[in-house]
Amino acid sequence: MVEKITKSLALELYKKMVLCRKFEEKVVELVNKNEIYGTTHEYIGEEAVAVGVCSALRNNDLITSTHRGHGHIISKGGDIKYMFAELLGRSNGYNKGKGGSMHIADPDVGVLGANGIVGAGVPIAVGAALTIKIKKMDNVVISFFGDGASNQGVVHEAMNMASIWDLPVIFVCENNQYAVSTSVKYSLKIENISERSKAYGFEGKTINGMDVLEVYNNTKEIVNKVRSENKPFLLECKTYRYSGHFTAEKILNLNYRTEDEINYYKSKCPILTFSTKILNDGICTKKELDDIDNLVINQIDEAVDFARKSKLPEPSDALKDMYATEYTGIPQKGWI
Amino acid sequence: MRSIYYLKAISEALLNEMKINPDVIVIGEDVRYSLRGITKGFIDIFGPDRVIDTPISEAGLTGVGTGAALTGLRPVLEFQICEFIFFAFDQLVDQAQKLRYMSGGKLKAPVTYLISSSGARGGMAGQHSDNPYPYLLHSGMKTVMPSTPYDAKGLLVSAIRDDDPVAVFLPVNSLGTKGDVPEEQYTIPLGKGEIKKEGKDITVVATGHLVKIALEAAEDLKSSGISVEVYDPRTLLPLDKELLFKSVKKTGRVVIFDDSNWTCGFAAEISAIIAEECFTYLKSPIRRVTRADVPIPFNAQMESFVLPDKEKLIRAILKNF
Numbered sequence: 001m002v003e004k005i006t007k008s009l010a011l012e013l014y015k016k017m018v019l020c021r022k023f024e025e026k027v028v029e030l031v032n033k034n035e036i037y038g039t040t041h042e043y044i045g046e047e048a049v050a051v052g053v054c055s056a057l058r059n060n061d062l063i064t065s066t067h068r069g070h071g072h073i074i075s076k077g078g079d080i081k082y083m084f085a086e087l088l089g090r091s092n093g094y095n096k097g098k099g100g101s102m103h104i105a106d107p108d109v110g111v112l113g114a115n116g117i118v119g120a121g122v123p124i125a126v127g128a129a130l131t132i133k134i135k136k137m138d139n140v141v142i143s144f145f146g147d148g149a150s151n152q153g154v155v156h157e158a159m160n161m162a163s164i165w166d167l168p169v170i171f172v173c174e175n176n177q178y179a180v181s182t183s184v185k186y187s188l189k190i191e192n193i194s195e196r197s198k199a200y201g202f203e204g205k206t207i208n209g210m211d212v213l214e215v216y217n218n219t220k221e222i223v224n225k226v227r228s229e230n231k232p233f234l235l236e237c238k239t240y241r242y243s244g245h246f247t248a249e250k251i252l253n254l255n256y257r258t259e260d261e262i263n264y265y266k267s268k269c270p271i272l273t274f275s276t277k278i279l280n281d282g283i284c285t286k287k288e289l290d291d292i293d294n295l296v297i298n299q300i301d302e303a304v305d306f307a308r309k310s311k312l313p314e315p316s317d318a319l320k321d322m323y324a325t326e327y328t329g330i331p332q333k334g335w336i
Numbered sequence: 337m338r339s340i341y342y343l344k345a346i347s348e349a350l351l352n353e354m355k356i357n358p359d360v361i362v363i364g365e366d367v368r369y370s371l372r373g374i375t376k377g378f379i380d381i382f383g384p385d386r387v388i389d390t391p392i393s394e395a396g397l398t399g400v401g402t403g404a405a406l407t408g409l410r411p412v413l414e415f416q417i418c419e420f421i422f423f424a425f426d427q428l429v430d431q432a433q434k435l436r437y438m439s440g441g442k443l444k445a446p447v448t449y450l451i452s453s454s455g456a457r458g459g460m461a462g463q464h465s466d467n468p469y470p471y472l473l474h475s476g477m478k479t480v481m482p483s484t485p486y487d488a489k490g491l492l493v494s495a496i497r498d499d500d501p502v503a504v505f506l507p508v509n510s511l512g513t514k515g516d517v518p519e520e521q522y523t524i525p526l527g528k529g530e531i532k533k534e535g536k537d538i539t540v541v542a543t544g545h546l547v548k549i550a551l552e553a554a555e556d557l558k559s560s561g562i563s564v565e566v567y568d569p570r571t572l573l574p575l576d577k578e579l580l581f582k583s584v585k586k587t588g589r590v591v592i593f594d595d596s597n598w599t600c601g602f603a604a605e606i607s608a609i610i611a612e613e614c615f616t617y618l619k620s621p622i623r624r625v626t627r628a629d630v631p632i633p634f635n636a637q638m639e640s641f642v643l644p645d646k647e648k649l650i651r652a653i654l655k656n657f
Contacts, residue, residue: 062407096440105439112406113439120431123396127403127411134361134385134409154427157396164391321441322476324499328527328574 005213010278013055013212014289017047017271018296020071023080024243026300027070027087027101031247035308036087040101043071045242048270049174050075052215052237053142056223062110062128063142064121066174067102068241069114072144077109080300084307091313098321118179119145119152122171126158129167133230140226141169148179150193162232163200170219170226171197173236174209180245181256197234209237210270213277240265337516345485345517346450346506347374349492350412352521354382357410360496361386363401364414364450365394371416372452372511394420398427398449402435405447410496413447418454418505419463421472429475432501448495453508454481455545455595456643462631465639467544467596469505469572474600478502478526479572483547485515487570490524498526507544507595529576531583535565538589538656541580541606542566546593546644553649562657572602580606581613588619589656593649598626620656625649 024042031040043050046068054063054075065072074080078094086093087101094104105113112128115121125143132139149155150173162169173193177184190196197204205222208214215237222233242262244250278284319327340348354360361382362375368389370376379387390397394415401411415421421428428449435443456465472479478500482488488506495502532547533554542550547568554564567583569575584590590610592603603624610622628642 064403094440095438095442098440099438103438105435105442107406107442112403113435113443115431117426117430120399120426123399123427124403124406124431126396127400127405128407130388130400130404131407131409134404154395154399157391157393158399160391161393161396161400165388321437323436323478324444324446325526325574328577 005278005283007283010283011288011292013051013216014271014275014278015292015296016051016055016075017212017274018293019080019299020047020051020074021271022296022300023070023074026304028243028247030087030304037089038100039247040070040087041068041246042241042243043068045265045269046174046176046209046239047071048212048215048274049172049209049237049239050144052212053172053219056216056219057142058139060110060139061142062112062125062139063144064112064125064128065114065144066121066146066149067114067116067118068146069104070101073104073106073111073114076111078104078106078111080303081306084303085310088307088310089312090307090310091317092310096317096321097313119149119155121145122149122155123158125169126162126167129162129169130165132168133165138227140223142172143169144172144174146179147173147175147177147184147188147193148182150196151187159200159232159234163202166230167232168226168230169232170222171232171234173234174239175236176239176241178241178245178256181254183256192236194234194236202232202234204234204236206236206238209239210268210273212270212274242266337518339514340485340517341511342485342488342506342513342515343373343511345489346492347376348517349489349521350374350496351378353493353496354378354386356521359408360410360412361388361404362412362414363388363390363397365390365392365416367414374414374450374452394423395427398424399431401447402427402432402445405432405445406435406443410446411448412450412496414450414452416452417464418451418468419466421449421451421468428472429477433475433477436500444499445501446499447501449501449503450492451503451505453511454505455508456632456639457508458639459634459636460632461634465632467505467627469503470596470601472503473573473602473605476573478574479505480526480570481505481507481544481572482570483507483510483544483568485513485517487524489517490522491526491570493521494523494526497523502526505544509545510548513548524570526571527574527576528571529567529569529579531565531579532568533564533566535563535587537563537587538591538653539565539567539583539587540591540593540649540653542568542593543572543602544595546595549646550593550649553646553653556646556650557653562653564653577609580610584610584614585617588617590618591623591625591649591652591656593625593644595627595644597629598624599629601626623652623655625652
């Protein structure tokens with residue numbers, strides 16, 4: 001939708017998307033090798049949304065994320081060394097190995113937390129936007145949520161409050177078309193979730209979430225609007241997740257999507273389509289992209305290496321960080 | 337010293353904190369016109385940015401409080417009816433309360449939940465008469481239940497200044513009581529209980545509005561030659577175990593007098609820790625006087641039947657001798 005894109009922007013968007021993709025591929029490998037405890041929810045296929053949105057933000061803009069949050073955190077400037085350290089349960093991980101995949105938070109880069117409860121981050125984003133309004137700051141809040149979350153009551157409450165209070169928050173709906181196994185064709189009677197914005201009294205728009213430039217340009221425009229007008233906005237990005245809801249979903253044989261459908265969206269891969277476009281437009285060379293791929297792979301290997309070499313927490317660290325004050329809830333006997 | 341109503345003490349604590357600290361804001365339903373009077377007139381002093389009425393959205397407003405707290409404000413959320421916390425349960429126990437821990441200490445949510453009428457006020461039946469603090473205690477939330485106007489003011493100030501979420505339960509039957517309260521702002525640290533009356537024969541652990549009733553019972557029992565000590569934890573979590581154990585070890589007998597449910601209630605927990613820590617000092621079994629495990633019935637006689645009161649407490653005390 002935009003005529004010209006600078007080379008540096010093109011390479012930046014490409015690099016971030018590859019980083020998100022390769023990060024998740026490594027995560028799958030480590031989950032399958034049991035190096036990552038538990039399971040994670042991979043972002044593969046949806047990279048254009050997080051990268052497009054977050055690249056249009058300032059460092060002091062804030063986001064709330066979801067259970068499928070790795071891509072958001074990477075795109076917002078999270079350091080993959082500390083992300084891997086967290087996923088490997090290390091004491092120098094983002095959250096000292098206490099949060100894991102679903103709870104990564106780093107206020108230093110504006111990440112108010114991934115969230116294991118669908119929709120729960122949305123009112124938290126509205127609260128952060130309230131602070132911005134009261135303290136008369138000029139940053140904005142992005143609340144990422146999915147098509148599943150769009151049907152949670154608390155999301156409705158949050159959008160209504162953001163509207164009546166004129167808060168600088170952008171609700172970014174990543175419509176990947178499935179809430180675990182439930183298709184939006186079943187769970188929604190309307191075509192576009194963005195239509196709901198009308199009911200709250202603010203604007204909404206549905207865009208192609210597989211096109212990073214479309215996401216970036218729209219976000220840029222919306223952020224400017226929200227910053228100057230202090231009105232919320234609902235941006236729906238239609239996208240698709242290539243993997244299951246969580247890492248090991250395949251073994252459950254749920255079969256709620258056809259191979260044809262998955263393959264169709266794989267042909268629309270946001271990284272592939274973008275790299276093809278910038279190559280065809282002569283914005284960069286194949287070698288430049290290959291160099292980025294290699295750089296990212298090295299960066300990931302180094303980060304994993306860093307995480308593996310990092311110290312594990314003491315088991316009794318489990319009783320720390322409970323309160324700002326000394327924890328008095330420790331059972332008197334049996335633990336320490 | 338002047339004597340003021342409990343409700344006035346709460347209002348004054350909040351008003352002064354808002355004057356001292358511009359980050360303190362109030363969010364809730366009907367806080368402009370102030371249903372209970374705690375924030376009456378605040379809108380004229382602080383304006384709509386700091387006295388924020390919300391739509392009927394308890395879960396949403398609780399999340400908003402968390403988000404505001406994570407980003408530098410100190411919101412005080414008023415829940416007019418204590419059952420509203422059930423609507424907000426995920427936002428309370430799964431979000432606000434867990435965020436510090438799950439983030440390894442990176443996030444802090446200094447938010448105060450002012451539950452401005454807890455318990456049975458008479459005739460409000462099943463959904464307006466609960467005392468739901470055990471749910472929050474179970475989740476590890478700092479929880480305060482002041483029994484006097486003096487405690488109410490000092491504890492609310494501490495709750496607002498604390499860097500963690502703190503639930504402040506105001507017993508509905510205490511709101512209209514009066515007591516001495518200094519005009520200046522002061523704090524009572526969280527986690528410090530108080531012996532409201534010294535005695536040597538039996539400890540009554542009493543909470544909220546039942547503290548006053550326990551003191552009356554202690555007075556009544558003087559003629560029977562029983563000297564009752566009344567321990568008021570004031571903060572239910574963190575609990576002042578030291579003072580509790582000291583009292584129980586001294587008297588060797590204990591009745592827990594609490595207006596939450598029997599099963600897994602506050603009295604159950606107190607009873608368990610006394611059994612663990614003071615067993616050899618006990619001269620008689622630990623006894624509990626709580627409400628019955630049924631919703632509060634509408635009919636007045638049925639309502640009194642299921643609630644803890646002075647007669648039930650005295651019966652339980654006398655069983656120990």
